[in-house]
Structures are given as C-alpha cells and as structure tokens.
Amino acid sequence: MSERALFIDYARCIGCQACVQACEECDTHRGQPMIHLETIRRRDSVQTAPQVCMHCEDPICAQVCPADAIKKGPDGVVHSALTHRCIGCSNCVLACPFGVPKYFAAIDQMMKCDLCYDRTSIGKKPMCATVCPSQALTFMTPEELERTRRGTAVNEWVFGEERVRTKVSVVVPHEVKEVHVNLVQLGKRREKAEPDDVAALLEEG
C-alpha cells in the first residue's frame, strides 16, 4: 500500500470554513489559518475553492527567496520560511504559482501551509483533511482515491512554459494527464451552460 497523500477536489468544496477553523489549531502556526478558501464569485455562484500548499518538487517560492529561507525536507514537505532568515520581502507570495504563501507584516515573516507537520510527520492526517465534511480535501492513499472517486489524481502542472510537479494532487477527469493553467476569464456569455458547470455559469455573468 502506498503512502497517504493530500488530494484536493475543488468541485466538492461546500465553503463551510471547517478547514480554515481547524487549520488555526495546527501547532506549527497556532492561531493563524494557512489555508486559503476563495469565494469565486458570490453574486453568481456558491462555488468556493480551498487552496493548501501543493509542496512543489522544486519550489519556485524557494528559488525566488533572496534570503534562502524556504526549505524542503527530505519527505518533500516545503516548510514556512525559516524565522531567523526570512526578511519579509514577499517574493514568495507573489511568485508561487498556486498563490499560497502568506506574509504577516507584524512579525515580518512569510508563513504557509506545512501540511500540518506536527501531525503528518507522525502519521496523522492534516487538520483540513481531518475535518472536511465533503472530503474536498482528503488524505488517503492513491489506491483509495482511485477506488472511491470518479476522477484521477494529477500532480503535473504547466504554467505558461513552466512545468511544476507537486506532492499534493488535484482530482481531475481520467483523460487529463497534466493541468495546463490558462486564465479562465469571467464575464463571457455562452449559449448554453450545463446546470453544474460552475465555470460556464460564472461566464454567463
């Protein structure tokens, strides 16, 4: 049996904020939620999107860090900036392809999701996956995911010409081998939208 990993299925998110509340209780960043929960466009849709750190194999946040403060452990977890090195420049916040790191001005430091290292390093689930009622965020083996979901997990991303491979995966249709990230602009009108095609509904504006 493979190791358990974190998977995101945006379509399952019901926007309940449980992940945000639970994330605050993680010991490595107590009191501060590291997860992002985006409301796509409240006026038109109930779609919400949780975003945790994807834990890139070659993290761009670390590459653009002038202080060399972002480190990836041997287990592939990319940690918050080292407190003694981080100079609070926000390069990582702006360069991360997934928009994950957060800058806290009062402590002049970047913090980010570290996969609840206090928990996952001892075999427990991260807080978000533990409490997510719809399992939009789920921590299981790839085999369990294949067995219980209709999609497949993908961890290859293409941003422009930049290829990124991540430790965390997203659930997509079986035909998809990698996610080509293009900008989905809102406001266009389509003739007919599927009732559950949120993107299209949003485009209808």
Next chain:
Amino acid sequence: MTPAKRAPPPSREALRAATVGLSASALLILGIYVGSRRFKDFDVALVPYAAATVFAAFALGYRYAIWLGRPPTKRYFQQSLAIFFTRGKILANTLGLARAVYGSLFTQRFIRERSTLRWLAHFCIMWGCLLAAAVTFPLSFGWIRFETPRDSQEMYEAFVFGVRVFRCRLDSPLASLMFNALVVSAVLVLVGIFLSLYRRSRDRGVLAVQEASSDLLPLILLFAISATGVLLTISTHFMNGFNYTFLSQFHAVTVILTLLYIPFGKFFHIVQRPTQIGVQLYKQEGAAGEQAKCARCGEPFASALQVGDLKRVQAELGIRYGLAGGGHYQDVCPPCRRKNLALLQDGMWGAVRRGGDPESKES
C-alpha cells in the same frame, strides 16, 4: 584500479567568492597588524582565537559572496543600494534607515510580535553575545590592552590602539565592571539559553519542526562557552584556581569551535539579517510608486517595481511564466491564481460532460 576522476574546475562564482573571503581575511590581518602596533600589543596567548577569527572572516566572506550572487539576492541588493543613493533622497533615506535599524535590529519588535518569551530569549542571547564580542575581539586582536602603571599598583590603565584612554583605581566601580563584563555577558547568554530551551521543550509546533543541527547545536555551543567562562571566574575567586588550566583550555576550544561554526550554521543570520533593512526601504519605495494590476481581475496587488524585478529574476532562474496567448503569469494576483485553479478543474469536468477534450488548452 580505476583512474581518479579529475575534480571539475571551480566556477567563476566560487573563485569570486574565494577572492572576497581572502580579502576579508587579509583586511582583518592587516587590521590586527596595524591596530596592535605591528604586533607589539598582540597577546600571544590569544593567537588561537585570532587565527580562528581570521578563518571565520574568510568563510563568512566566501559564503556572503555566494549568497549575494543568487539572482533574487543580487537584485534586491542592487535595487536597495540604487534606491538609497537616489539623488535628493539620501537624507530622507538615512532617517528611514535609522528608524528601521532601531525597530528591526535594536528593539526587534517583529520578534516580540511572535512571542514575548521568544523575544526575551533572543534579546538576552543577542546582547550577551554582542557585549562579549565587543570585549573579546579587540582584546584578541591586540587593539585594546590593560596595564598596571609602574608608579602605582592601585591603578589600572586602558590603551586603545596603543593610546591610553583612561585610568582608574583597581577598587573603583568602573574597574569592577570592566573585569566582570564577560561574566555579565555570560549570565545574559545563559538566561537566554534557558528561556530558549524552555520554549523549545514546551511548544509543540517548535518541537515538530526543530532540528538538532540547526536549532539546538548553536544553543549548546553558546552554553559551553558561557558556562566554561563563568566557571573560570568561579575557579579564580572561590576555588583557589581549581582546574583553571583545564577550564581555560576547554573554554578556548568551545570559543574556537563556535567561531569556525559561525559562517556555516544558524549564526550566519547575524550578517545576513541586516538585509531586512534594505528590503524595508525597497518596500517603501515600491508602495510609493506605481502599482501592478492583476491581468485577470484588474485590481492592484503589488508594487510594479517588485513585479518587474521578479520577472527579471525568474528569467535569470529559468522560470518561464510567459503565457501561450501572450501575457505573463506573474501579472496574475495570488487570489486570482487560486480561483483560477478551481475554475480550471470545473472546466475540465464540464468538457467531459459535453464530450469535449478536458485537456484543451483554450481558455
């Protein structure tokens, strides 16, 4: 036997960094030579300390140059200098710099915001170490020395670069403070270490991520220096010099090991940290200037200065964010990046339902 592999030639960066390191060492040796009046005031007993410092200067120079050569670091360094020396703004920038130095380096408000215990521990360790360095480095370099004048055994004289700066009575409060400056610094450091260990042993978040080599070793080294230093004083004053020779040699070993460790471990932040000041200046300049607007939502999200610099740094690093239909992914604000990912996934499922290609790159 297989022929030994020839080592690859050192890179240009390594050669440049070695030159910086050697220059730092050479400057220090020159400083010792001149400051000790051609080694006249140089205390031979302190040679190992001075030698370790010369090596540390080389390694610090080397590592600093390598670090400064990284594209993002270099960009920030050059931009901060350019901003500081902008004509007509030097005075205002100097004042801003002084404020930043006071807030970030002197009082360290940002650490207090993290936790008071952490701030107190760091404050004690930092000021203890700085006080100790202010006393011991000039002493081991022969820049300052103390003498009892020939005309009086009751007096004590202090010389800086061979020039007498003051004299005081041996039983005066000033002399007492001078003799015990290192005890004061050691006690400060020890208090800081105990506070730090208390925090590190109780905070579950810290316990999960701390590492022995990077987080505990520096505390162990500082403890060894401070404890042996205090024991030397105790041996002298209360134990008739019990084991003084062993203690002094052990103390020397701990100091030398720490000096050698400074460039390679956590202590490197002592020379790296002031960059924070330059970044504050950079951020102020960016906030006052033009703002970059998101290519997706049109809202301002960062300074145009920083976004422009990031694009240059990314090009140097080989990060290719240029989008197929024109535009640059760096021009998309972080919230839009997050929203976009969910919409992409949703679009894929929609395409499957419509019988289309979910991998279509059309947006």
